[in-house]
Structures are given as C-alpha cells and as structure tokens.
Amino acid sequence: MMAETLPKVAGKLTENAPLAPLVWFKSGGSAEWLFEPKYLADLQAFLRDLDSAVPVMPLGLGSNLIVRDGGVPGVVVRLGKAxxxxxxxxxxxxxxxxxxxxxxxxxxxxxxxxxxxxxxxxxxxxxxxxxxxxxxxxxxxxxxxxxxxxxxxxxxxxxxxxxxxxxxxxxxxxxxxxxxxxxxxxxxxxxxxxxxxAEMDRISASREASQPLRSKTGGSTFKNPEGQKAWQLVDDAGCRGLTVGEAQVSEKHCNFLLNLGEATSADIEALGEEVRRRVKDKSGVTLEWEIQRVGKAK
Missing domain, CATH: 3.30.465.10 (Uridine Diphospho-n-acetylenolpyruvylglucosamine Reductase; domain 3)
Structure with a gap:
C-alpha cells in the first residue's frame, strides 16, 4: 500500500511502524501503517476515504494483546492525547x-x-x-x-x-x-x-501483591471458565513457571504470561497454547484466550 494511495491526514501516518514498543509484551512486528489522528474529524475523514478493502485495527495501551511477529497488515489506529x-x-x-x-x-x-x-x-x-x-x-x-x-x-x-x-x-x-x-x-x-x-488504594495494593506488574506481560491470559478460576486450572496442570524460549508462565500469578527478555510473540503464543493443552488434559476444561492475538506469523 503506497503512501499516495492513502487519504491525506492532519495527524501522523507512519509506514512500517514498530508495534513492540507500544504493547506491554514488548514483542511482535510492525504495522504496515500507523495512523495517529489529530482529532475526531481527522479519523472520520480518513476512514471514509480509505479503500474499504484495507483492514483497520484500533490499538490502545496494548496491555492485553499479542502482536504476532509478522506484523499487522493495513492500518493500525492509535488514539492519542486529543x-x-x-x-x-x-x-x-x-x-x-x-x-x-x-x-x-x-x-x-x-x-x-x-x-x-x-x-x-x-x-x-x-x-x-x-x-x-x-x-x-x-x-x-x-x-x-x-x-x-x-x-x-x-x-x-x-x-x-x-x-x-x-x-x-x-x-x-x-x-x-x-x-x-x-x-x-x-x-x-x-x-x-x-x-x-481508600478503595482505590485497597485495589492497588491487592494487585501489587498478587500480579507481576513490573514485568513485560499481557495481563490476564485466559478467561475464567464458568464457576472456576483460570489461574487455579493452570496451576493444577503443573504450568507454574513453565517456559517456551524466553516466555514464562508467571510464578506469582499463573494466569499471566511473561516476556523474560527477548521472547518472540511466537514463543508467547506457543506457551499459551501449551498451557491450554495441559489444562485440557488435566481437567477437561478448554481455556479460552482473553488476550487478543493479532497480525501475521513470521
């Protein structure tokens, strides 16, 4: 997709924009184009004039997201200060x-x-x-x-x-x-x-005590099945601390995956799938991903 085929914008359009710095896992490929609209009308006009065949994906803080290593085709939209x-x-x-x-x-x-x-x-x-x-x-x-x-x-x-x-x-x-x-x-x-x-302080203290907040992570990995806790199922299946490459199941909270350093998104996703397999074998429960996985494999 060439720059001249894209609508003119008031905000910022970046080609082949690395997404790893913008997501919590600090892994993954680039956006074919990253669009940061200056204001609402800028976003509206861009989408209106953009070829309807071009895929568009919104990106927030990237906290519950795996961007695959092959990157994201089309346009990633990131809403900034406006x-x-x-x-x-x-x-x-x-x-x-x-x-x-x-x-x-x-x-x-x-x-x-x-x-x-x-x-x-x-x-x-x-x-x-x-x-x-x-x-x-x-x-x-x-x-x-x-x-x-x-x-x-x-x-x-x-x-x-x-x-x-x-x-x-x-x-x-x-x-x-x-x-x-x-x-x-x-x-x-x-x-x-x-x-x-006081309630916000209580919540913050509870999170600090139970979750690996200082790590490169994606938050809650799997949805809680009806009447059960995902972390407990993961722990019972013997996955606490399990690794694939430099991706690890958190020892502090088993429903969090960590990038210990230079893990690829493929490592992180493969670890999640291995956890799902082991939980299924142990308990018969099929865990559903809560983390969104986007883009192409490398």
Missing amino acids: FARVTKNADLTLDCGAGASGILVSSTARDNGIAGLEFLRSIPGTVGGFVRMNGGAYGGEVKDVLVDCDVVLRDGSLLTLPVADLHYTYRHSELPEGAIVVAARFKGRPGDPAAIQ
Whole structure:
C-alpha cells in the first residue's frame, strides 16, 4: 500500500511502524501503517476515504494483546492525547475519551465524588479497550457503569450506542464490525472522595501483591471458565513457571504470561497454547484466550 494511495491526514501516518514498543509484551512486528489522528474529524475523514478493502485495527495501551511477529497488515489506529480527556458532563456521569486510562477515569471520578468506578483503576488499558472487552476486575464490570459510547464506523460515520445495544457478556461486546470506540459515558453513584481513594488504594495494593506488574506481560491470559478460576486450572496442570524460549508462565500469578527478555510473540503464543493443552488434559476444561492475538506469523 503506497503512501499516495492513502487519504491525506492532519495527524501522523507512519509506514512500517514498530508495534513492540507500544504493547506491554514488548514483542511482535510492525504495522504496515500507523495512523495517529489529530482529532475526531481527522479519523472520520480518513476512514471514509480509505479503500474499504484495507483492514483497520484500533490499538490502545496494548496491555492485553499479542502482536504476532509478522506484523499487522493495513492500518493500525492509535488514539492519542486529543482522545484522552475526562470531564464531568452530568450528575454522577463522566464523559471519557477512548484514549483515557483507567487511572485518569477513576481519579476524576474520585475528585467529583463519584463512586463505583474504582475498579477501572486496576485495569491496565484505555476506555476504548474497556468498552470493547467489557473490562472488569474486583467485582466491577464496564456493563455496570456504561451509559453509552460513541464509535466511528468503517465508513467514517459517527454513531452513539446505548449500553443495551452492545449485548455485553463476560469480556465480550457486540460492537459493529470495524467500529472504533472514540468516547464513552460512565455513571457512578454518590461517594465520599476519601472513601473512594481508600478503595482505590485497597485495589492497588491487592494487585501489587498478587500480579507481576513490573514485568513485560499481557495481563490476564485466559478467561475464567464458568464457576472456576483460570489461574487455579493452570496451576493444577503443573504450568507454574513453565517456559517456551524466553516466555514464562508467571510464578506469582499463573494466569499471566511473561516476556523474560527477548521472547518472540511466537514463543508467547506457543506457551499459551501449551498451557491450554495441559489444562485440557488435566481437567477437561478448554481455556479460552482473553488476550487478543493479532497480525501475521513470521
């Protein structure tokens, strides 16, 4: 895909952009093109004028993502600072750009005396990813606090979808094919800022104690099967500390995979598949990937 065939943009278009620095695992190939729109209309115009056959993939913080070593064809869209604002727009409701982090959302909620969004602090990612994946932790899920969201469709049109239209289930939504989340409204309940901060501190301490937060990781690897814990199944199958190349099952939390140094994405994915095989053999349970795997093998 040649530069002259792409629509003109106000933001930044980068050819063969390395994606490893942009994802938590620090592995994987490049984007054929990386587009960082300057503002909403820039994104809309680009998608409207882009050949409809060209694949488009949104990228947030890359915290729950394996980018395969052969890279991602087409265009990867990354929403920057223009999409990272969080403001109070109505009673107990925050208007959040899709690029805003869970830490910013929960802190803004605290400052405005809005409780119920504390759990977002513990999810490493951005609003766009939370909305797409029905992000959740520590007893909260996005479906419980989302009012509606704005998405840009593949043809560049802007659509507001109420939470009911997303048909949320565990770590899954029915967003329209090719839709990019650009904003969302979250509503909480009245709360005391000091109590909200105390709850966020409790969540942070719990995560620090139980998860390998200082490592190159992708967060929760597998979905929890109904009535069971993925980490327990992985541990029971003898996979704690298991390695493939420089990829390892965390010894601190068995549902996390780690890049110990120079692991390839192929190593990480192969390790995950070996864990799935061993868990199936041991317990009869087929673990489902929670981490999204994208791009081409090398």
